Amino acid sequence: MRGADQLRMRPHAGGVVIAVKAVPGASRDRVVGVLGDCLKIATSAAAEKGKANRALAAALADALGVSSKSVELVSGPTSPRKEFLVAGLSADEARRRLAEA
Secondary structure, eight states, X not given: OTTGGGOOEEEETTEEXXXXXXXXXXXXXEEEEEETTEXXXXXXXXXXXXXXXXXXXXXXXXXXXXXXXXXXXXXXXXXSEEEXXXXXXXXXXXXXXXXXX
């Protein structure tokens, strides 16, 4: 994926926090690419009762090759700009995996 080196990531105890821009109303859940300093993820899930946030977390986990249990929303539950904690990965490893995706 082009632009992975531009993503805003910060280290966190046990993992890395990745900035995400959520795009609802898509035909399927997928990582679209890089938008500014955020990872743009599209979802078809409704933005109600956390469904979209769970779908975003699953798409991010899939793109990084980690378990969906390793990805947790840490900020922005009702905002299109969110931050997800990915446990067990460093920022460098996350960038490498996204660059290869």
